[in-house]
Amino acid sequence: MKVLVTGGAGFIGSNFVLRIRETRPDWQLTVIDALTYAGNRDSLATVEGDITFVEGSIADAALVDRLVAGTDLVVHFAAESHNDNSLDDPWPFMESNIIGTYCLLEAVRRHDKRIHHISTDEVYGDLELDDPNRFTETTPVNPSSPYSASKASADLLVRAWIRSFGLKATLSNCSNNYGPRQHVEKFIPRQITGILEDVKPKLYGAGANVRDWIHVDDHNDAVVAIIEGGRLGETYLIGADGEQNNSQIIALLLELMGKPADWFEHVNDRPGHDMRYAIDSSKLRAETGWTPKYQDIRAGLTQTIEWYRDNEAWWKGAKAATEKTYERLGR
Numbered sequence: 001m002k003v004l005v006t007g008g009a010g011f012i013g014s015n016f017v018l019r020i021r022e023t024r025p026d027w028q029l030t031v032i033d034a035l036t037y038a039g040n041r042d043s044l045a046t047v048e049g050d051i052t053f054v055e056g057s058i059a060d061a062a063l064v065d066r067l068v069a070g071t072d073l074v075v076h077f078a079a080e081s082h083n084d085n086s087l088d089d090p091w092p093f094m095e096s097n098i099i100g101t102y103c104l105l106e107a108v109r110r111h112d113k114r115i116h117h118i119s120t121d122e123v124y125g126d127l128e129l130d131d132p133n134r135f136t137e138t139t140p141v142n143p144s145s146p147y148s149a150s151k152a153s154a155d156l157l158v159r160a161w162i163r164s165f166g167l168k169a170t171l172s173n174c175s176n177n178y179g180p181r182q183h184v185e186k187f188i189p190r191q192i193t194g195i196l197e198d199v200k201p202k203l204y205g206a207g208a209n210v211r212d213w214i215h216v217d218d219h220n221d222a223v224v225a226i227i228e229g230g231r232l233g234e235t236y237l238i239g240a241d242g243e244q245n246n247s248q249i250i251a252l253l254l255e256l257m258g259k260p261a262d263w264f265e266h267v268n269d270r271p272g273h274d275m276r277y278a279i280d281s282s283k284l285r286a287e288t289g290w291t292p293k294y295q296d297i298r299a300g301l302t303q304t305i306e307w308y309r310d311n312e313a314w315w316k317g318a319k320a321a322t323e324k325t326y327e328r329l330g331r
Contacts, residue, residue, distance in 0.1 A: 002028045004071040006058050006104065007078030008051075009033035011182040012118070014043035016077065016220045021047045023224070032056055032067060033078070034096075037321075042314060043181045058100035061107070068107035074115040075223065076104055079151065081120075082185055084329060086147035087271060097150035098157070105161045114168040116227055117158045121175050121212070121237070122148035126274030129210065134278035135173075137235045144272050155235075162233050170230045172223060174238040175279045178300065179216035180307035184315050185322045187211075188301075191250060192308045193315055195257050204331065205269030207247030210276040214240040215294035215303075222281075225288035239279025240292035256302055268330045 003020075007013040008031030020027055030052040033039045044051065056063045058078050068074060078100060080086070080093040101117070108115045124135045125142030141156075143149040161167040178188045191201040222238040230236060244252075250264050284290055294300035308315060 001026070001073060002071045003030070004067050004074045005029055005031045006074065006076045007033055007039070009035060009039040009041050009043055010077060011038070011186075012177055012216055012219060013077035014040070014181050015179060015216045016075065016223065017044060017051060018047060019217060019220045020224070021050055030054065030067060030071065032058065032063075034058075036080075037318070038081070038183045038185075040181070040314070057096075058104055059095055061103045064103045065107045065110065068104070068113055069111050071113060073227065074104060074108055074113060075227070076101065076115055076117045079118075079154075081147060083145050083147050084185070084270060084326075084331065086145050086150070088329065090146035090150075093146050093150040098153045101154040101157055105157060105167065108169070109161060109165050109167055112168075114232075115158075116223065117154070117169060117171045118223065119151050119155050119171060119173045120148065121173050121239070121277045121279055122274065123152035123155055123173060127276040127278055129208065129276050131276070134280040135237060136280045137237055137283055144274050159235075168232050170226050170232060171235040172226055172238050173235065174219050174222075175212035175214050175240070175242070175277055177216045177219050178213055179304050180311075181314070182216070183322075184319050185325070187246065188249065188253070188304065189308060189315070190322070191253050192257070192305055193319055195253065195259060196309060196312070197319070201250045201253065201264040202267045202326070202331070203246060203250055203264050204267060204273060207250065207266075208245050208275070209273055210243050210245045210278070212239050212277050212279045213242035213244055213249075213297055213300075214238065214292065215300040218292040218294055221293070222284060222288075222290045225290040226284070229288040231287070236284040236287075237279050237281050238284060239281040240295065242297050243276075243278055244297060252298065252301055253305070256298070256305055270331065
């Protein structure tokens, strides 16, 4: 099978490419990535000779059309994805997440291919901390930020193309990922790399905000399970029952990295900060048999810490610029 992976030099996309090379060696992979600040071609260094890499934007309709014409399946990871950046400058999120998705959908429709669209649980807004419910595939969208609004828009486009044009597509909305090769702007790698540089972790507000964490390999295995066993036209929520608030995550990182429990700093909270995400992945598990391998977040964080400790050259260059941005934002 010929597979086009969009955003394949980003965090989740690059880990998908590496995972597929291990688990599906017969898949022929082409990666398209714009190599913005969040894309790192070094993430693909170990498989460079086994894939085709194209530098370009998914909003380039002519390029996308040519690539889709020569593939069987599009796995669509490409997205601008950082909430703080979307609050600072929303336009790149509109261009990549909405216009780019539109270009892909039209190319897939034109050439009668299949697409799997990767999205986020953030499209559903947030839950109260004491709410017993979790997000399901029928939860109404209620985005809180320019980022999540752009992803909700992309999801709605995919569903509209399925209904209006019979597009062969599946969708997945996943909870917060962590693991190797995640940009240091994100919460967990920001804290890990800071501790490695003997800098105290930064905790937004009171640290009560809850995320449903999942290791990136578990997410990508679920994507494969949907591609191979999911029903066309359906949406699947991907989660690993990993609810932890930000204070708990920082406490775990400090413990695992040998620092005192009170060795952190409070910083200004993010505007409109969602309180809690929680995923009900029972539909995915029932229909595909998928289950997460990293059911203990301590094991996943230990593996992630070791990767950042062993790969300083991968993240060191981006760290200073990222912290300058956070300093400007007061976070």
